[in-house]
Amino acid sequence: MSIAGNLQHVSASLPDHVTLIAVSKTKPDELIMEAYDAGQKDFGENYVQELADKQARLPKDIRWHFIGHLQSNKVKYIAPFVHLVHSVDSLKLLQEINKQALKNNRTIDCLLQVHIAQEDTKFGFSFGECKALLESADYKALGNVRLKGLMGMASNTAQETQVAREFSGLQAFFNDLKALYPFLEELSMGMSGDYQLAVKNGSTMIRVGSSIFGERSYPAKD
Numbered sequence: 528m529s530i531a532g533n534l535q536h537v538s539a540s541l542p543d544h545v546t547l548i549a550v551s552k553t554k555p556d557e558l559i560m561e562a563y564d565a566g567q568k569d570f571g572e573n574y575v576q577e578l579a580d581k582q583a584r585l586p587k588d589i590r591w592h593f594i595g596h597l598q599s600n601k602v603k604y605i606a607p608f609v610h611l612v613h614s615v616d617s618l619k620l621l622q623e624i625n626k627q628a629l630k631n632n633r634t635i636d637c638l639l640q641v642h643i644a645q646e647d648t649k650f651g652f653s654f655g656e657c658k659a660l661l662e663s664a665d666y667k668a669l670g671n672v673r674l675k676g677l678m679g680m681a682s683n684t685a686q687e688t689q690v691a692r693e694f695s696g697l698q699a700f701f702n703d704l705k706a707l708y709p710f711l712e713e714l715s716m717g718m719s720g721d722y723q724l725a726v727k728n729g730s731t732m733i734r735v736g737s738s739i740f741g742e743r744s745y746p747a748k749d
């Protein structure tokens with residue numbers, strides 16, 4: 528199927544309130560433009576240099592989502608334009624995003640990445656750490672970042688019950704937090720293999736790569 532056909536296929540199954548982010552990491556400009564010309568405006572990338580290069584070359588109305596592990600010393604390269612950072616996994620990183628946002632005279636929207644998978648290779652906060660961060664004076668002192676919600680990645684397993692348990696756990700936590708902090712609106716969860724399950728469990732943003740652009744030729748998961 529074509530990229531336009533793939534996009535349509537994925538979108539057709541989504542409720543209106545769910546944003547589809549096309550994950551274009553490792554993919555060339557031509558394929559991104561195919562998706563763009565089919566109407567896709569939200570794209571996700573994992574690597575700072577790759578994202579900065581693509582942003583410079585591609586249409587300026589693309590909303591670029593950063594979804595990979597972000598090192599503090601690289602924030603400055605994406606701060607001028609990034610639409611949403613999904614992968615905030617430390618206070619130090621959030622403070623650096625705030626600093627670079629201020630330098631660029633803007634406010635940067637962010638999600639806290641929550642660790643829900645069994646593998647311990649994945650980054651992210653525990654539920655308790657998320658809550659503590661939101662309550663902290665350190666966070667409240669940051670005037671140029673806006674926390675918009677949470678992001679999670681389920682275990683990389685074919686066991687659907689395990690993935691469903693992780694998604695529903697994050698949904699329950701998100702709903703509890705939202706009752707305290709109504710500005711939390713977005714729950715970013717779901718990839719090519721599990722987005723339907725994620726949407727059933729309250730996802731508002733899905734990050735889909737291979738189901739749109741085809742398999743990647745080199746591993747690109749941080």
Ligand SMILES: *Cc1c(COP(=O)(O)O)cnc(C)c1O
Binds near residue numbers: 552717718734737748
């Ligand atoms: C690569 C990646 C995706 C997309 O993965 P697919 O399986 O290709 O859909 C989604 N989220 C994150 C954080 C990723 O790194």
